[in-house]
Amino acid sequence: MSPQTTEIAIVGAGIVGLAHALAAAKRGLKVTVFERNDWAVGASVRNFGLPWPVGVALTPYHPRAMSSRAVWVEAAHSAGFWLNENGSLFLAYHEDEETVLREFLDAAQDSAYQWLTPAEIATRTPAANLTGLRGGLFSPTELTVDPREALRALPEWLSRAYGVKFHFSTPVKHVSSGYVSTAQETWHATHTFICSGPDFETLYPHVFAASGMTKCKLQMLRLHPPPEDWRLGPTLVSGLTIARYDCFNGLPSISALRVRLAHAWPEHIRWGIHVMLAQNGRGELVTGDTHAYGLTFDPFDSEHANQLILDYLATFTTLPHPRVLERWHGVYARLPEQTEFIAHPESGVTIVQNTNGLGMTLSFGMAEAVVQTLDL
The missing domain is CATH 3.30.9.10 (D-Amino Acid Oxidase, subunit A, domain 2)
Incomplete structure (x- = not known):
C-alpha cells in the first residue's frame, strides 16, 4: 500500500503539538496530528490552566508569552471554550x-x-x-482556562477552521526523514514535529539521553x-x-x-x-x-x-x-535554566519540548517562532 501523504506530521496532541498544528495550518499547510491516547491526558491537562505572562516578565520570553496570550483569547472565542481574563x-x-x-x-x-x-x-x-x-x-495579563475543556475543544476547532486531521488512539512507532509509521500505516511527511515527551523518549532515545533532560x-x-x-x-x-x-x-x-x-x-x-x-x-x-x-x-x-x-x-x-x-x-x-528543547535529529524532523512547566504560557509563541525559522 502506498503511503498516505501530509505536509506536516505532528506527534502529540498536547498543547505544544496543537500550537505547532495551528502555526503550520495558518500558513496553508496540510497538517496531520497523531496522538497515542483517545485525547490528551498528559501534562497539558494536569495543570492550573494558567497562561501566565507575568512569570516571565523582565525576561526575553515575555513577548512570546504575550503573543501566546493573544492566541489563547482568539482561540477561546473561536473554539467556544471558557476563558477568564482575570489577571x-x-x-x-x-x-x-x-x-x-x-x-x-x-x-x-x-x-x-x-x-x-x-x-x-x-x-x-x-x-x-x-x-x-x-x-x-x-x-x-494572566488568563485562566480549564485545560480539560480547552484541550478537547482545540482539536475540534483546528479541524473545523483549518482542516487539520487528527488521528487519536494512534501511537507512532517509527519516524525517519520523510516518513511516519503507525501500527496501521505509513505516512509520507515533508516535515515531522515530535511534541510529546513519551514519544520523544521512545522514538529518539539517543537524543533524549544526550539532552540532559x-x-x-x-x-x-x-x-x-x-x-x-x-x-x-x-x-x-x-x-x-x-x-x-x-x-x-x-x-x-x-x-x-x-x-x-x-x-x-x-x-x-x-x-x-x-x-x-x-x-x-x-x-x-x-x-x-x-x-x-x-x-x-x-x-x-x-x-x-x-x-x-x-x-x-x-x-x-x-x-x-x-x-x-x-x-x-x-x-x-x-531542563534546568532552559524554557525549551529543540533538536533536529535528521532532515525533516524537529523535536520540540517545553522544559520549564510553562507550556500553557509559551507554546503558541514558541510554535510560531519554530515554524517561522524552518520556513516551511
Missing part, C-alpha cells in the same frame, strides 16, 4: 515580600502593573486573608466549588511563589527573601512547594503544587505533601468551607 494578584504579608514586589514594579516600568492596598485588594477578591496583609501586586512531578488539588455567587477574581499567590518565579530573579532583595522562606518553611521548600489558587469555569478551585525532579517517580502521591499545600494556602486565603474534590499528579519535561 493575578501577588499578596505580601512580610516586609521582604513587599520590597521584592515594589522592586519589580520599579524594574518593569509598566503602568499595567499596579500596587494595591489591602482595602483595594478586598474589592478585587473575597478570598484574600486581610490579617497582616501589607498590600499586593496586581498584573492584568530530566522530569518534574507535581501534585495538585481541586476543591469543591464555593457557593454559586462566590468568584475568586484574580489568581492568588503569595511568598513562596514570589520566591520561585524567574520574573523576580536579579532583583536586589530576592535572595534575602528566599533565605527567610527557607528557614520559615523548610518542609515546603524540601517538597518544592509554591502555592497558587485559581478558579475554573465550573467554579472549582485549583491549588498546588509540589515539585520533585528525576527520571523515575514513586507512583504514589503523598497526602502529607497535599496537606502542606493546604496549610500554606490557609495563610493567605479565607475560603468558605474548603473541601478536596480531586487529587492528581502530572509529569513534565525539565
Whole structure:
C-alpha cells in the first residue's frame, strides 16, 4: 500500500503539538496530528490552566508569552471554550515580600502593573486573608482556562477552521526523514514535529539521553466549588511563589527573601512547594503544587505533601468551607535554566519540548517562532 501523504506530521496532541498544528495550518499547510491516547491526558491537562505572562516578565520570553496570550483569547472565542481574563494578584504579608514586589514594579516600568492596598485588594477578591496583609501586586495579563475543556475543544476547532486531521488512539512507532509509521500505516511527511515527551523518549532515545533532560512531578488539588455567587477574581499567590518565579530573579532583595522562606518553611521548600489558587469555569478551585525532579517517580502521591499545600494556602486565603474534590499528579519535561528543547535529529524532523512547566504560557509563541525559522 502506498503511503498516505501530509505536509506536516505532528506527534502529540498536547498543547505544544496543537500550537505547532495551528502555526503550520495558518500558513496553508496540510497538517496531520497523531496522538497515542483517545485525547490528551498528559501534562497539558494536569495543570492550573494558567497562561501566565507575568512569570516571565523582565525576561526575553515575555513577548512570546504575550503573543501566546493573544492566541489563547482568539482561540477561546473561536473554539467556544471558557476563558477568564482575570489577571493575578501577588499578596505580601512580610516586609521582604513587599520590597521584592515594589522592586519589580520599579524594574518593569509598566503602568499595567499596579500596587494595591489591602482595602483595594478586598474589592478585587473575597478570598484574600486581610490579617497582616501589607498590600499586593496586581498584573492584568494572566488568563485562566480549564485545560480539560480547552484541550478537547482545540482539536475540534483546528479541524473545523483549518482542516487539520487528527488521528487519536494512534501511537507512532517509527519516524525517519520523510516518513511516519503507525501500527496501521505509513505516512509520507515533508516535515515531522515530535511534541510529546513519551514519544520523544521512545522514538529518539539517543537524543533524549544526550539532552540532559530530566522530569518534574507535581501534585495538585481541586476543591469543591464555593457557593454559586462566590468568584475568586484574580489568581492568588503569595511568598513562596514570589520566591520561585524567574520574573523576580536579579532583583536586589530576592535572595534575602528566599533565605527567610527557607528557614520559615523548610518542609515546603524540601517538597518544592509554591502555592497558587485559581478558579475554573465550573467554579472549582485549583491549588498546588509540589515539585520533585528525576527520571523515575514513586507512583504514589503523598497526602502529607497535599496537606502542606493546604496549610500554606490557609495563610493567605479565607475560603468558605474548603473541601478536596480531586487529587492528581502530572509529569513534565525539565531542563534546568532552559524554557525549551529543540533538536533536529535528521532532515525533516524537529523535536520540540517545553522544559520549564510553562507550556500553557509559551507554546503558541514558541510554535510560531519554530515554524517561522524552518520556513516551511
